Amino acid sequence: MRQIRSRALLALACALLLAACGGGGSDTSTRVHIASVKVMGDSLADSGTFGFKFTVQGAQSFIYPERVAANFGVGTLCPFYVYTGSTFTTNASCTNYAIGGGRINNVSAPASPVSIVQQLVNAGAVNRYSATDLLIIDGGGNDAADLVGAYLKVQSDSGASYAALLQTVLPAETVLAALAQGAAGFASIGGSYMTALADVFYDAIKTNALDKGAQHVVVLNMPGITNTPRFQAVLDAIAAANGGGTAGATARASAESLFKSWFVAFNNELAAKFNGNSNVVLVDFYQSFNDQIASPGQYSLTNVTTPACPPTGLGGDGLPTYDFPTCTDAALSAMTPPAGSDGTANWWKSYAFSDGFHPTPYAHDLLARRILKSLADAGWL
Amino acid sequence: MRHDDKFVRTAAWLAALGALFGTAPAGAQSAGSVLLRAGVTHIKPNADSGDLSPPSLPGTKASARSDTQLGAGLTYMVTDHIAVDIPLATPFKHELDGDGAINGVGKIGEVKSLPITVMGQYRFFDANAPLRPYVGAGVTYAKFYKGQSTSALSGLTGGTPSNPTTISVESKFAATVEVGATYAVDEHWFVDATVAHTFLKTRATLSTGQTLDMKLDPDTFALAVGYKF
Numbered sequence: 001m002r003q004i005r006s007r008a009l010l011a012l013a014c015a016l017l018l019a020a021c022g023g024g025g026s027d028t029s030t031r032v033h034i035a036s037v038k039v040m041g042d043s044l045a046d047s048g049t050f051g052f053k054f055t056v057q058g059a060q061s062f063i064y065p066e067r068v069a070a071n072f073g074v075g076t077l078c079p080f081y082v083y084t085g086s087t088f089t090t091n092a093s094c095t096n097y098a099i100g101g102g103r104i105n106n107v108s109a110p111a112s113p114v115s116i117v118q119q120l121v122n123a124g125a126v127n128r129y130s131a132t133d134l135l136i137i138d139g140g141g142n143d144a145a146d147l148v149g150a151y152l153k154v155q156s157d158s159g160a161s162y163a164a165l166l167q168t169v170l171p172a173e174t175v176l177a178a179l180a181q182g183a184a185g186f187a188s189i190g191g192s193y194m195t196a197l198a199d200v201f202y203d204a205i206k207t208n209a210l211d212k213g214a215q216h217v218v219v220l221n222m223p224g225i226t227n228t229p230r231f232q233a234v235l236d237a238i239a240a241a242n243g244g245g246t247a248g249a250t251a252r253a254s255a256e257s258l259f260k261s262w263f264v265a266f267n268n269e270l271a272a273k274f275n276g277n278s279n280v281v282l283v284d285f286y287q288s289f290n291d292q293i294a295s296p297g298q299y300s301l302t303n304v305t306t307p308a309c310p311p312t313g314l315g316g317d318g319l320p321t322y323d324f325p326t327c328t329d330a331a332l333s334a335m336t337p338p339a340g341s342d343g344t345a346n347w348w349k350s351y352a353f354s355d356g357f358h359p360t361p362y363a364h365d366l367l368a369r370r371i372l373k374s375l376a377d378a379g380w381l
Numbered sequence: 382m383r384h385d386d387k388f389v390r391t392a393a394w395l396a397a398l399g400a401l402f403g404t405a406p407a408g409a410q411s412a413g414s415v416l417l418r419a420g421v422t423h424i425k426p427n428a429d430s431g432d433l434s435p436p437s438l439p440g441t442k443a444s445a446r447s448d449t450q451l452g453a454g455l456t457y458m459v460t461d462h463i464a465v466d467i468p469l470a471t472p473f474k475h476e477l478d479g480d481g482a483i484n485g486v487g488k489i490g491e492v493k494s495l496p497i498t499v500m501g502q503y504r505f506f507d508a509n510a511p512l513r514p515y516v517g518a519g520v521t522y523a524k525f526y527k528g529q530s531t532s533a534l535s536g537l538t539g540g541t542p543s544n545p546t547t548i549s550v551e552s553k554f555a556a557t558v559e560v561g562a563t564y565a566v567d568e569h570w571f572v573d574a575t576v577a578h579t580f581l582k583t584r585a586t587l588s589t590g591q592t593l594d595m596k597l598d599p600d601t602f603a604l605a606v607g608y609k610f
Contacts, residue, residue, distance in 0.1 A: 024492070024529035026545035031487075070541040071532060291439075300436035365539050366436065372536030373438070376479070376486035381533050 032216060032380040034072035034134040038095045038127065039065045040119040041138035041220075042102035043358060044367075049079045049088070049099045051325070054358045056308060056348065058329030061361040065096065065136045067368035068218070071381065072134060080123075081113050088113055097123050103142045104201045107168050117204040124208030131215045134380075136371075137205060138285070140222030140266055143197055145357075147190055148225075148259055152234070154186060162186070169196045187258050191265040198269035210279060216380060218371060219274065220285040221267040226259050227293045229307055230356030233319055281378045288370040292352060292363070299366055300350060302341060307355045308332055308348035322355035329361075410563070410609065411508035414458040418573050420605030422452030422470040424496070430480055431594035433587075437538075442481030443489060443585070443593055448473040452603045454573070461508040466500040466517060468575075468603065477548075477585075479533065489534035490548045493527040496579070496601075498557055514562040521557045521579050523597075525550035528585070538589050547588040555581035559601075569609050577601040 039045050043054035045065045055061055062070070066077050078094035088099075097119040106115035113119050116139040129135070150162040159179055166175040170193055178189035209217055225231050238255050239248035267286050274280045296304045309327035311320035333345040341347035354360045359367065375381040410416065430442035453469040473494045479486035500519035506512070528548040530540075540546035561575030578600050585593045 024527035024547070026530040026532075026535055026540075026547050028532050028535065028542040028545050030532050067539075067541070070543070071536045073542050295439070298435050298437070298439055369436075369537055369539055370438075372533075373483060373486060376483075376533040376536065379487065381486075381536050 028073070030072050030381050033132055034074060034216065034380075035132035036095060037065065037069040037072065037074045037077060037134045037136060038123055038129075039077060039098050039136045040102075040116055040123060041065075041098035041136070042116065042142055043098075043100035044141070044220075044364075045096070045098035045136065045138050046100045046102070047077045047079045047094075047096040047098070049081050050083045054100050054324060055354045055361055055364060056327055056329055056332060057324065058361070061329060062364065062368075063361075064364045064368040064371065065098070067365060068136060068371050068375075069134070071368075071372055074134075092126070095123075098138075101142060102139065103146065104139045104197055104204075105143055105146075105169055107146075107165065117200065120204045120208040124212050127212070129209065129212050129214035133214060133216065135209055135214050135217045136220075137209075137217065138220040139201055140197070140263075141225055144194070144222060144225050144259070144263055144266070145231075147193060147262065148231070148234070151186070151190060152238075159186065166190075166193050169193055169200060190258070190262045194262045194266035195269045198266045198273065202270060202273040205280075210277075215279045217280045218283060218375065219270070219280055220283045220371070221270055222263050223285050223289045224260060224263050225357070226256050226263075227289055227304075228357050229305060229353055230319055231259075232305070233356070237318070278378075281374050281380070283371050283374045285367065285370070288367065292366060296352070301352050301363075301366075302347075302350040304352040306338070306351070307353045308351040308360055309355050310335070320356060324355070327354065409508040410458055410461070410464075410504060410513060410565075412458055412460045414456075415610045416456035416458070416464075416563075416571070416573075416607050417454070417610070418456075418571075418605035418607030419451070419453045420573070420603060421449055422468070422601060422603040423447060423449040424473050424475075424494075424599050424601050426475060426597045426599045428480075429596040429598070432481070433593045434591045437591065438482040440482040441537075441593075442479075442483070443595065444478050444480040445595070445597060446476040446478065448475055452605055454603070454605060454607075456502070456607075458504075458508075462504050464502040464504055464515070464517075466502050466519075468496075468498050468500070468577075468601075470496070470603075479537075483537060486533045486537065488531050489537075490528060490530040492525050492529070492548070492550045492585075495524040495526070497522045497524060500557065500559060502559075504563075511565040512562060513565075514560070517559040517561070517577075519557050519559075521555045521581070522552065523555055523579070523581055523583070524552045525583065526552075530587075534587075538587055538591065540589070545588075548585055550585045551583050553581060553583045555579050557601075561603075563607065565609075571607045571609060573603070573605045573607050575601070575603045577603075 077096040080094045080097045081088040099114050102116045104116050150165045153161045178185040235252045239252035242248045242251035274282045292299045293304050309322045312323045313321045315321045332348040337343045337347035351360050352363045425447040426445040428445040433441035450471040456464050456466045458464050477490045479489050498521040500517040502515045502517035504513045504515040530548045535545040538546040557579040559577035563571045563573045565571045581597045
């Protein structure tokens with residue numbers, strides 16, 4: 001009996017020994033193997049076409065496509081287009097086609113790679129996509145800014161800019177008929193424009209990516225640009241122009257609600273177009289961005305209203321200007337932390353905005369996490 | 382509550398069976414007996430997860446899957462009715478899935494567990510009865526180790542393959558209750574069936590510093606063949 005007891009004790013000891021066998025780590029394999037990441041879009045996705053990124057500069061300043069690519073084991077992305085000061089040259093060994101200022105409807109130069117549609121065309125011309133390509137595409141933010149800007153000029157130019165922009169996508173008679181209805185028509189035609197713009201975006205992605213073999217396409221819907229400090233200032237100016245107080249607040253709320261309805265029109269159309277397409281993961285950037293602004297603490301953000309980079313001047317529109325090349329991680333950490341921040345040299349790392357319109361590296365990280373969640377949902381990550 | 386009902390019903394059923402077979406001759410489980418058994422053990426966690434701490438999507442939760450392993454056990458009869466029991470098993474591996482706001486991301490990790498338990502039991506009927514239902518209560522040390530994250534968990538929490546988010550689960554002491562029965566086939570051999578419930582709360586900690594509290598409250602189902610010395 002003694003022997004049996006000691007044998008049992010031995011079994012227990014073995015079991016305990018197994019328990020002491022140490023750590024586990026991480027299984028970093030992904031469910032879909034991705035060998036190459038191709039990116040088309042605007043400043044949010046630009047890896048350095050102009051020699052800098054549209055965020056705080058630094059060795060650890062990864063933008064969201066770089067973080068998504070890294071999670072699939074694809075190393076750093078480099079810009080396909082390189083701006084020379086007057087034109088864009090290309091670097092065929094790079095696969096990030098995104099350019100700061102990128103627009104779906106690049107009215108002034110539709111054939112320039114600043115047009116996201118043109119980026120898709122150019123990338124599609126040199127690539128026959130395969131199952132191991134991951135495409136990451138964003139767009140719409142600058143288009144929304146153009147539309148809002150043209151709409152806000154209506155009082156100064158009698159709607160000329162607005163009508164001209166609308167007619168680049170919508171039939172002239174549709175635009176003129178709407179504008180003839182006055183204020184209500186001016187408001188609603190903006191939504192029609194955004195819906196048509198989503199169709200343009202969808203068609204470009206379908207023709208140049210999906211029809212060319214792309215099976216893993218990530219599309220970000222349009223962020224609510226009215227959440228940005230720049231457009232919050234624009235809305236504040238609307239309030240001031242309407243006399244401030246209650247009247248100003250009403251005008252501000254009404255403008256914000258109108259602009260949001262345009263973003264939603266774009267996003268709803270995009271969702272309808274891609275609905276049921278298993279080759280496309282449409283990421284709800286709009287909702288995610290709204291959530292972060294509404295509940296900063298949930299996302300460990302300490303400031304969602306003030307840009308981290310110091311303003312360098314005042315633009316022609318009366319809004320502050322910023323200089324990304326000089327807004328480095330070292331420069332921000334060397335600054336006296338602003339009141340209300342965490343007071344450490346890392347103060348800017350929990351801010352949402354780098355300048356008035358662009359995210360910090362941490363906000364890029366949060367966006368990447370949201371995208372990766374959608375990719376995990378799709379069974380890709 | 383559901384489980385308590387199940388226990389009561391099982392115990393009543395076993396008692397009824399015992400009344401039927403209680404008079405048949407068999408080997409005695411009397412004071413000083415040592416019972417060894419081997420079989421299979423299934424652990425089914427009933428996970429009730431808290432929310433992953435920020436930064437996270439609100440309501441980011443986890444669930445834990447079941448596992449079955451080889452089981453064993455050693456019982457010492459202190460008196461004809463009171464026994465001390467040590468269940469043993471090869472280490473369990475519980476896969477963790479996203480739940481709540483991240484329900485749908487699939488597997489987020491796995492962790493090995495080794496429950497080390499000492500039970501005090503009361504065995505009904507005569508030492509000679511072939512069927513001996515029992516109830517027990519004891520303490521479990523739930524040893525969790527080898528936590529392993531997946532690329533999904535790493536991606537959701539800002540990790541990358543070169544710097545992945547890892548996961549560890551705190552080992553905890555917990556109370557365990559059980560009902561079971563042995564049925565003596567002959568002088569030495571018997572079969573043993575047990576259902577146990579452990580009241581276990583623990584905390585998973587990520588390498589990012591984020592935490593997730595979970596009530597696991599596992600049910601354990603064990604079936605074994607034993608030999609009485």
